[in-house]
Amino acid sequence: MQQVRHPDYMEILKLNDEELHRRLAFFEVTEEDVARLTGLKSFAERWTHDITEGLYELIMGQPESRAFFPDQATLARVKKLQNAYFLGLFSGKYDLNYVRDRLRVGMAHERIGMPPKLYLGAYRRYLALIHARLLEHFKGNASEAAKALESIRKVIFFDMALAIDTYIAAYLETMTRHQAAIRELSTPVIKVHDRILLLPIVGTVDTQRAHQIMDTVLLQVVEQQAKVMILDIAGVPVVDTKVADHILKTTAAVQLLGAQTILTGISASVARTVVQLGLEITRMYTRSKLSEGIELALTIVGKKITSKQDHTGGERN
Amino acid sequence: MISPSGNAQDSTQTWEIRIDKEADIVAVRQQVRELAKELRFDQFAVAALTTAASELSRNVWVHAQKGVARVSVVWNGRKVGVELELVDQGPGIANLERALAGGFSTSKSLGLGLSGTKRLVDEFHIESEPGRGTKVVIRKWKKEF
């Protein structure tokens, strides 16, 4: 079996050539900017070290951001990467490889848990440091320096957008994982007794939830080798044809596995609706009260609840 | 004529399987199953996809004796999915609407089971004309939560 590529942020963010050009256009990165930036390569090489030091002065000077760089080795490595990052701004090649590279930077920061505020604050200082050096470089020619700064600013903002996108993509992934947990919790299958399971369904049942209910119920029936599955629908506010269909399918599937279903919590209005709609639920056990369902389930597995006083011959201690 | 949904991006990985003997149904099934598992679909989704693949490729075998299945990974921007396309030059389906509406045929032979298969997947597209063959495309997306 050939290797399958797993989704990466490029795909999630739909970063293809089209999107790339759309972004470059919105950030107004022109041919002129590209030429100006490549023309500043020597400036970049001359000052990258300095600018990086200046940036980390801020980062290490604030306790919150300092915490991310606990030792010299980490700091040294990160500064090296920062230099490479700076030089990358002047590469003149703002293509998908450039984008992929920048995304990795964003991902790395997100992964270590650096909040966007620190990330953006650092970028601000970065631009200030670059501005100061540019003024020196253009020997006081403020308008040339301003043009250069503007070109650099465009690419830096382009990069920041990518960084923020990776934060968002990462948060979305976390959210979907939490959603999964919530869905699981909303289908609590309870073991009432040996081989008797109960699922109280509470709240509205839409198609997606119904799907999940069937899957969970069937998994539990097999895992617990249940003989009886009680589905209590007293907590379902509306039982219309669709909901009834979902419930019927679930009970049919449980029966297909070889277990019995008992449907309980059938209110007067549900009973009326079901018959009026002509729905077929006569082939399964149904009861109006959950307690009756439990008693029936016990009967099916060959047990029953008796009162202690029924035992003649006194109690055992 | 219905064409496949426009928002699915070009698939990046495709496996092609010729169907000209009964054992090929198993081959298509296995390819779909392996792919769905590798993409980490849950067991219910794997079963649904594999069963749909089995039904559809059996249709090709039974009605056309010859056809092609193409299994691909697809993206729709946020979710990953599996796409299966089946093309044959068989007799085609005369009454598509009825074939799609009906339940399973209880008779021994011509049970197309298309309506049942449709319920197992997220997207189902079919083009068929008597004498012109049949093309079916199905897609199932991995549930993100």
Place this chain on the structure above:
Amino acid sequence: MAGPIPILKIGPTLLATIQLELHDTVVDSFQTDVLEEIEKTGASGLIIDISALETVDSYVARMLANTAKMAKLMGTETVIVGMRPEVAATLVRMGYFMEGITTALSLEEGLQLQRQRSDAGDTE
């Protein structure tokens, strides 16, 4: 016994365990073998274990139902055991309810069912 699906005898019951991908030649020999074994041994019960089947499409479902019907004509009751949860879900979602066949969660339960049935039968 010719085919690849093993059929064992446990008391008055035959146990067939399906462990492969089913396609027509396997299916044909399975049905033939089962019926021949019933004839040969006079088994009153047949248990088909499908716990290894990850996929049961309408063809296989029909085959199982037909096998049970054929066995019944010979006086043998069938119980299908070990259906996987995803198989049950898929069949029901397709709308294929497999009417008229008896299922049980496990081999043990299937045997118990057969015993109950034959006990009931003895009183006739």
